[in-house]
Amino acid sequence: MGCAWSAPAKVIVFGEHWVVHGGLALAAAIGLRARAYGSPSESGLWVFSQLYRIGENLMESCSRFCNLLAGFRLVASSYGRSLWPARIRIESDIPVGAGLGSSAATALAAVAAYACVGGLEPGYDVLWRAAFEAEKVVHGNPSGVDNTVALYGGFILYRRGSGFKRVEFRGMRDTRLLIVDSGVSRSTRIAVERFTVRLERLGRLGRRLLETADGIVEEALAALSRGDSVRLGELMDVAHGLLNAMGVSHPVLEEIVWIARREGALGAKLTGAGMGGTAIVLVDLEHASRVKKALELRGFRVYEVELGVPGLQGPV
Template identity: 60%
Template sequence: MHGCQVFCSLRKAFEYISSARSSGRLWPARLIIDSEIPVGAGLGSSAAVAVSASAAYACVAGLEVAPELVSRAAFESEKLVHGNPSGVDNTVSSYGGFLLYRRGETPMPLDFGGLGDVVVVVIDTGVKRSTARAVRLFTERLHRLGGLGRELLEVAEGIIDEALRALRRGDAAGLGLLMDVAHGLLNAMGVSHVELEKAVQAARASGALGAKLTGAGMGGSAIALVEREKAPRVSEKLRELGLRVYEAALGARGVSVEHG
């Protein structure tokens, strides 16, 4: 813990955790990070690592590994990485499941009865992107649009409301359609990319219920909602285009501690 040459952002997380103890001092620890999440792919790799590392660091001191603690610690790390992050990545990584997240508000777990036998296919375009640059472009375009920009934000809120209703009634097809609409809106705001468009269109053409970019856009990854029986075909078509593909479960649990 002496000095800071690599993973300096994690030190910020550890400092936050140490403030939970009366002494407020950092304690010695050796952490080994083993992550398979691609870096710079719009999949929240930095937040996932920060959450896991924060939980491990808290364990060393015998602190309770509560989602609130590790999420807030990881957010301190994320601020150093991204500058002005929304906080959604560290929140979802910490709490898991389905959450309604709005910046500055307490995350709300969602009632979720299931969507049938569907999976999420994650499509990594391999195009590196900058979250800060994408956010800046989006904000600038929104400002230039003036009143129309505010209307587009209202449309985005409407998509969220409809998505919540689709989740609650278990309507996978409806949720897929809303993903398509959301992607179209993001594309119009300039944060898509030719490789993302190729990925999204290919996923839809091969049988996905819906697909959209994820993360900040301008590269990185897309996600597709796919019926499980069609997932192998969708994945094969995407790999034929030279895209990296992963299959992910819905509603996975958040941070947890396993004692070996």
Template identity: 50%
Template sequence: MDSSRVRVIVKSDVFGEAEIYPAKPPKWASQFRHIVELFGKRFGDIIAAKITIESSLPVGAGLGSSAASAVAFTAAYGLAYGIQLPASEVSQLAFEAEKLVHGKPSGIDNTVSCYGGTILYARNEGFKPLNVNLPPSVKLVIADSGIQRSTAQAVSLVLARKQKLGKLGNMIYSVARELVLTAVDALKKADIELLGELMDVNHGLLNAMGVSLPELETLVHRARKAGAYGAKITGAGLGGTIIALVDADKIDRVVKSLNEVAARVYTTSINSPGLKYD
């Protein structure tokens, strides 16, 4: 079907509407075109479709908006073929699309977008769902610096600094891995205070690797001063957002403080669902 047209509509003040096949898509829609081509290779044909993606996530802010969009598009486009792809296949296709956007993505964003909840992820080991029973009063506060950044740029910067630091760079990576395992144990034990401290340590490591900015440091400092258990950069850094672990009785104070300097502030829970077919 050479005359097929696959169109994606992103209801966004930033992107608007774009045709992605057979016309060459704009850069922001290139990952959707790649997904369409992967479907074509698998099924031997390109199916015409018009897909609308709605999202309240800021773009380029370290919240995985590109992965979430890729997951949603992949699942929706599968329906055009009359199939509900399992989460494992959706995640893999979205991961392939993420490579176009980020160069060398970790695979975390597409995995969490598909499966939801809390996971332990390692590039060479896959993911493992974690049974986490944190008090319902514990929330995540997300503050957007308003600075868009490139994940690929941040990843390249970190890799270059790691190489430049030599053994010290390897040590920082080792500490980061150990920190993750300690955080998993804290999550399982619902040790919120330790988890917050580990977030602070992780932020320090990210700062040491060069991906923090004065604006991010201000947000992290304000969250901690207002009563958060801990706060850190989320995503690749060089802009984007920070997350803070906050108890219900301090939510208002933390949000108020962050709102004074952040572009946007959100509050969410930790165990949110992933991909769902309605």
């Protein structure tokens, strides 16, 4: 048996921005994966990246892969060991910088492959902490959502201060999710500030909107338990409308949403910070190719994926 592991990307389906202010957020694992292949090495801890086309010996120094070194060290120290030599080769389907949890999925797969080379079978708690250490190098103060979704897969419910909860759901095999890159760069900081200023200015109404956003998530949980993709799509439309009203959409995101709905999508919304970045579109199999083609004809890069896929997988 080899030391090949993979972990999925994630999307925020509902609750972005609201979660910063105490609201619920629902995230899902999607069918784009990072893969890590581990093998023994006579000397050095080498990491090779398909994306960056570079290799780096982390026992000598780190520049590109300092996050992975942090994760490897946590695994080793958890077993009272020093770092051991290995070769870790990384490949990924996940777009970088799109808010899809690329760094967390990559770190989790790499950490699992590295542990495998060392003859270890760490539990989920160690793997979670190792991936979280890697995420802290990249993001400073991560929420833990990305590495939680990458580890467990499926759907994850989150509220600040209350931790994470895995969500039971019925598979929707006749449904796909389109990830649509708007091509517009965005600043998470600016988007969060804009949303926060408007929410505070609205006062009591803002608090009611927060309650409404929580209600959307609760309705989505019920829809997932029934496998009701039509209801889920309707809720996506409503959630997007709220985010647009709060000032974090963008004309290009609105175009994506409008095209998707026109071509028969079940629902569409921005995901993540907004003001650019990525949109998600829920489609049934009957309309998937039509919606995807219409978006691609407008020049958008579109990824068609399954929703609620398994988390960390391996070794193979």
